[in-house]
Structures are given as C-alpha cells and as structure tokens.
Amino acid sequence: xxxxxxxxxxxxxxxxxxxxxxxxxxxxxxxxxxxxxxxxxxxxxxxxxxxxxxxxxxxxxxxxxxxxxxxxxxxxxxxxxxxxxxxxxxxxxxxxxxxxxxxxxxxxxxxxxxxxxxxxxxxxxxxxxxxxxxxxxxxxxxxxxxxxxxxxxxxxxxxxxxxxxxxxxxxxxxxxxxxxxxxxxxxxxxxxxxxxxxxxxxxxxxxxxxxxxxxxxxxxxxxxxxxxxxxxxxxxxxxxxxxxxxxxxxxxxxxxxxxxxxxxxxxxxxxxxxxxxxxxxxxxxxxxxxxxxx
Amino acid sequence: xxxxxxxxxxxxxxxxxxxxxxxxxxxxxxxxxxxxxxxxxxxxxxxxxxxxxxxxxxxxxxxxxxxxxxxxxxxxxxxxxxxxxxxxxxxxxxxxxxxxxxxxxxxxxxxxxxxxxxxxxxxxxxxxxxxxxxxxxxxxxxxxxxxxxxxxxxxxxxxxxxxxxxxxxxxxxxxxxxxxxxxxxxxxxxxxxxxxxxxxxxxxxxxxxxxxxxxxxxxxxxxxxxxxxxxxxxxxxxxxxxxxxxxxxxxxxxxxxxxxxxxxxxxxxxxxxxxxxxxxxxxxxxxxxxxxxx
Numbered sequence: 340x341x342x343x344x345x346x347x348x349x350x351x352x353x354x355x356x357x358x359x360x361x362x363x364x365x366x367x368x369x370x371x372x373x374x375x376x377x378x379x380x381x382x383x384x385x386x387x388x389x390x391x392x393x394x395x396x397x398x399x400x401x402x403x404x405x406x407x408x409x410x411x412x413x414x415x416x417x418x419x420x421x422x423x424x425x426x427x428x429x430x431x432x433x434x435x436x437x438x439x440x441x442x443x444x445x446x447x448x449x450x451x452x453x454x455x456x457x458x459x460x461x462x463x464x465x466x467x468x469x470x471x472x473x474x475x476x477x478x479x480x481x482x483x484x485x486x487x488x489x490x491x492x493x494x495x496x497x498x499x500x501x502x503x504x505x506x507x508x509x510x511x512x513x514x515x516x517x518x519x520x521x522x523x524x525x526x527x528x529x530x531x532x533x534x535x536x537x538x539x540x541x542x543x544x545x546x547x548x549x550x551x552x553x554x555x556x557x558x559x560x561x562x563x564x565x566x567x568x569x570x571x572x573x574x575x576x577x578x579x580x581x582x583x584x585x586x587x588x589x590x591x592x593x594x595x596x597x598x599x600x601x602x603x604x605x606x607x608x609x610x611x612x613x614x615x616x617x618x619x620x621x622x623x624x625x626x627x628x629x630x631x632x633x
Numbered sequence: 634x635x636x637x638x639x640x641x642x643x644x645x646x647x648x649x650x651x652x653x654x655x656x657x658x659x660x661x662x663x664x665x666x667x668x669x670x671x672x673x674x675x676x677x678x679x680x681x682x683x684x685x686x687x688x689x690x691x692x693x694x695x696x697x698x699x700x701x702x703x704x705x706x707x708x709x710x711x712x713x714x715x716x717x718x719x720x721x722x723x724x725x726x727x728x729x730x731x732x733x734x735x736x737x738x739x740x741x742x743x744x745x746x747x748x749x750x751x752x753x754x755x756x757x758x759x760x761x762x763x764x765x766x767x768x769x770x771x772x773x774x775x776x777x778x779x780x781x782x783x784x785x786x787x788x789x790x791x792x793x794x795x796x797x798x799x800x801x802x803x804x805x806x807x808x809x810x811x812x813x814x815x816x817x818x819x820x821x822x823x824x825x826x827x828x829x830x831x832x833x834x835x836x837x838x839x840x841x842x843x844x845x846x847x848x849x850x851x852x853x854x855x856x857x858x859x860x861x862x863x864x865x866x867x868x869x870x871x872x873x874x875x876x877x878x879x880x881x882x883x884x885x886x887x888x889x890x891x892x893x894x895x896x897x898x899x900x901x902x903x904x905x906x907x908x909x910x911x912x913x914x915x916x917x918x919x920x921x922x923x924x925x926x927x
Binding site (some may be wrong): 363367368369371372373376419423426428429446447448449452454455456458459460462463465466467472473475476477480481482483484486487488489492493495496498499500515516 | 657661662663665666667713717720722723734736740741743744745746748749750752753754756757759760761764766769770771773776777778780781782783786787789790793794809832
C-alpha cells in the first residue's frame with residue numbers, strides 16, 4: 340500500500356506541474372479568470388482520471404510522459420464538470436476538495452466562465468501539445484463523446500431530473516446515471532491511454548469493458564462515502580445526496596447490497612485486466628478506486 | 634444585393650440541415666437536454682461565422698462542403714457563448730434571435746448544461762466528422778484558442794468587469810474587448826476555412842489581418858445597432874448596452890466617430906482581401922457584416 344501511495348503521489352505531483360505549465364499564466368489578461376481557473380484546477384484533487392490515462396500508457400511502454408497533455412486535458416475537463424455542478428442552478432455546493440467552491444470565491448458569473456474556459460483549455464491543450472499528431476482526432480473524439488449530452492452532461496441532466504422526482508428512482512435510471520455521469524469519463528481516460536499507446540483492438544475492447552465496470556463501481560463507492568464517509572477526508576459535505584433527494588445505489592439497494600455490487604464490479608473488472616500482460620499496477624489503482632475511504 | 638441575399642440564404646439552409654444532422658436526435662436520452670440544445674442551435678441566426686468558413690474554402694476550391702463539420706462546430710460554439718452570456722449570472726437577457734432565451738424556456742440549470750453540451754459537441758463534430766484527418770488538430774487549435782480565456786471568454790470577462798466599473802472605460806480595454814469577445818472567433822472561422830483548403834502561409838497571413846479587422850468592425854456595428862437598431866429586425870432588446878453600463882464604441886467615441894472607425898476597418902480589410910484571387914464573394918460578405926441593419 341505504501342508503494343501505491345508513493346506512486347499515486349508521484350503521478351499527482353507531475354500532473355500538477357503539468358497543469359500549472361499548460362494553463363495560461365495567472366497574470367495574463369484578464370488575471371481574474373486565470374486566478375479562478377487555477378483555483379479549481381490546482382486544488383487538491385486525487386487526479387484519478389489522468390493517473391488512469393498515464394498508468395494505462397505505462398502498462399504498454401513505460402513512456403507515460405508522452406500522454407501528459409491528454410492527461411492534463413482530462414483533469415481540466417473533470418474540473419469543468421465540478422465547477423459547473425457546484426453552481427447554485429445545479430447542486431449549489433459550498434465545499435469541494437476541502438475548500439470553498441469556485442462560485443463562493445469568485446461569484447456565479449466568473450465561476451461559470453472559469454468552468455467554460457477549463458473545458459475549452461482541455462481541447463486547446465490536446466490540439467496544441469499532444470503528440471503524435473495522428474492520435475489527436477481519436478483522443479478528442481473519446482474525450483468529447485464521454486463529456487457530451489450522451490455522456491457526463493446527460494448523466495448530470497438525469498441527476499437533476501431524479502432530484503426533482505421527474506424521473507423514477509429505479510435501477511434503469513440509476514444505471515444510466517452512473518454509467519454516464521461517472522463511468523464514461525473514467526473509461527475515456529483509460530482508452531485515451533490505450534490509443535496514445537496505439538495498442539491492438541482486442542486489448543482496447545478488454546480495457547473498454549474493464550474501465551466501464553470500475554467506473555460504475557467508483558461512483559457506487561462515492562455514493563457510499565456520502566453516507567458513511569468523513570468530511571475531513573473526502574473534502575466535501577456529507578449527506579448531501581440524501582438532502583438533495585439524489586438517486587443513488589444506497590438509496591435503491593441499501594448500504595450492504597450497494598457495497599456488494601460495487602465489489603462485484605471491481606472483481607469482474609480486475610478479472611478482465613488480468614488478461615493483459617503487465618497490468619498489475621493498473622489493477623492496484625482499480626482496487627484503490629473502490630477500496631479508498633476518501 | 635439580391636444575389637448576396639440568395640447566396641447567404643442557401644448557405645444558411647445547408648448549415649441548418651447539417652446542424653440538425655450532427656446534433657444528437659431530439660428523442661435521444663435524456664430528451665430534455667437535446668430539446669434545449671436544438672432550441673438554441675436551430676434558432677434563426679445569421680450563421681455569419683460558418684458562412685465565413687465555407688466562403689473562404691470556396692474562394693480556393695469550390696469544395697466548401699468538405700468544411701461543413703467545422704462550419705457546424707463554429708456555429709455550435711457560437712451558440713454556446715450566447716446561451717451562457719444570456720444567463721442571469723452574466724447578462725440576464727430574455728430575448729435572443731427573436732425568441733425567449735434558453736434559460737427562460739428551460740430554466741437556468743438546463744440552459745447551463747445545454748450550453749456546455751453545445752460547446753462539447755463542437756469538438757465532437759470536428760473530431761468525428763472533419764476530413765482530412767490531418768487538418769483536425771489545426772482546426773481544433775484555432776477554435777479552442779479563439780474561444781479560450783485569451784479569446785472569447787477573456788472578452789466576456791472584460792465585458793462584465795467594465796459593466797461593474799472594475800475596469801476603465803478607455804480605448805485600450807475597448808480594443809481588448811472587441812478583439813477577444815468578437816473578432817477572434819470571426820478570424821478563426823476564416824482561418825479554419827483556409828487551413829482546410831491547405832493554402833500557403835502568405836495567404837493565411839493576409840486573411841489573418843483582414844478577418845481581425847472585419848471582426849472588430851462587426852462588433853462596432855453591433856454596438857451601433859444596440860443604439861440605432863430595430864428590435865424586430867435584430868431579434869434582441871435594444872438599449873441593453875446603455876442599461877448594463879457596457880463598454881462600447883458609441884459610448885467612448887460617439888456614434889459618428891464609431892461609424893467612421895467601423896467603415897475604415899472595413900475598407901482596410903477589403904483592401905487586404907483584394908490581394909487574393911477570386912476574393913470578390915468573400916468581400917461581399919465582409920461588406921455585409923458592416924453594412925447590415927440587423
């Protein structure tokens with residue numbers, strides 16, 4: 340576990356340095372937007388998605404640095420979703436990653452624009468820095484499809500509709516929600532790593548299934564932590580899902596069953612990964628996604 | 634003028650058909666977000682930016698259809714900026730393109746997400762449909778840089794700061810505002826057309842200067858129409874700039890001088906375009922951008 344901790348911590352440090360490098364400088368005109376962008380993009384995140392991309396590349400070649408622009412882009416896009424989700428017109432959250440949410444510091448209008456700019460910069464960073472150039476269209480296709488109204492945004496919409504009881508709190512909607520809101524970007528992170536490594540189709544298909552399963556398991560764990568977690572460890576308020584009337588696994592299946600479902604998805608996912616040589620480090624990270632307590 | 638009118642109208646029709654084709658179907662899950670996206674993307678816009686891209690391609694090859702995915706992407710990105718600008722936390726506008734703004738119909742949260750999804754789809758459409766593949770990184774770089782915090786978003790930030798009197802209402806800030814908020818996306822539209830046509834650097838440099846000038850002139854005209862225009866023709870409320878205390882050319886220079894500055898930029902821009910063979914049709918459109926009364 341200490342090895343994994345160090346490994347994650349090294350990745351986090353390199354990713355943070357790269358985010359700092361690829362974002363516009365804090366004092367570039369107009370400074371306030373760059374301050375707001377950096378406030379959220381450089382806050383203390385786990386960097387799970389970019390780490391998944393880098394670790395996937397490492398599984399095939401040890402040349403993970405070549406995927407750094409795409410990894411940064413994935414994290415910027417993820418930060419965009421957080422900044423917008425926290426806005427008053429969506430979840431109206433005050434706390435994120437242990438600090439005040441973006442709009443609580445910079446105001447609603449500036450937070451909206453900072454979120455927009457982070458999303459735009461995700462695509463700017465890939466198109467300006469990702470090499471080799473021939474993988475750029477695929478990387479952008481994977482990222483944009485995962486984020487789209489048939490992905491993260493679609494999941495967010497169902498999340499809101501479920502809160503308002505405009506959608507049934509049933510398993511079908513729950514599956515849609517977790518697949519789209521969370522699993523698709525987790526999956527895209529792994530697949531972007533695989534595409535940058537230019538590996539064969541059969542391996543990509545295995546990674547596709549494995550990463551979808553772990554992505555859903557990861558969101559179930561997030562639901563569980565919202566009930567059982569410690570605010571000081573997870574850096575956001577606890578019990579918000581219940582408060583907002585959200586559609587979650589613990590709500591539909593109860594805590595014990597939700598935990599079992601999450602573990603089962605983890606085991607299935609890892610069984611798939613075992614079919615690929617040299618996958619032990621990626622497996623450790625997959626395990627961490629579900630076994631973590633923050 | 635009738636020829637130009639027909640020409641614009643033909644382009645508009647083809648662009649609308651393509652937007653309809655590339656956006657997710659109205660009934661795809663979850664339908665409400667796709668309805669909201671289509672409401673704004675298929676509203677009665679002039680389609681100036683995608684037309685500039687297509688007309689630039691036509692100047693070099695008559696094969697404008699090859700640029701259609703990029704043209705659609707440019708318009709989707711432009712629609713994203715409008716939907717977010719109209720939100721209560723920014724300009725709080727009720728009327729756009731002659732109909733209620735997105736949030737007035739779908740609510741603030743859904744409009745926020747619809748704007749996000751339109752922006753994401755801009756990049757999705759280019760990466761999934763634009764050919765040849767080798768121009769995709771350049772097209773995405775041009776679009777994302779133009780939209781970024783050093784482009785449209787940066788301009789939008791200065792717009793808000795000027796409204797709040799947090800920035801001087803002087804010529805320097807005014808130039809920054811019009812260059813970034815408006816000219817850069819106009820310029821990117823022309824340059825995307827040129828890059829898809831794979832023309833030589835010297836011509837791209839001319840187009841770069843010409844399109845920046847016409848982009849600024851276009852925004853000065855927009856400022857003038859907000860004072861002098863007819864709400865039934867321009868489809869948004871008149872006098873809003875004054876009401877919101879916006880930084881505009883008429884405000885800093887007066888109406889007569891602003892008109893002169895806009896015309897001068899137009900003439901300089903057209904003089905540049907005349908250096909390129911077969912540019913007469915693009916020149917007509919440049920003239921229209923400043924001579925229009927809607």
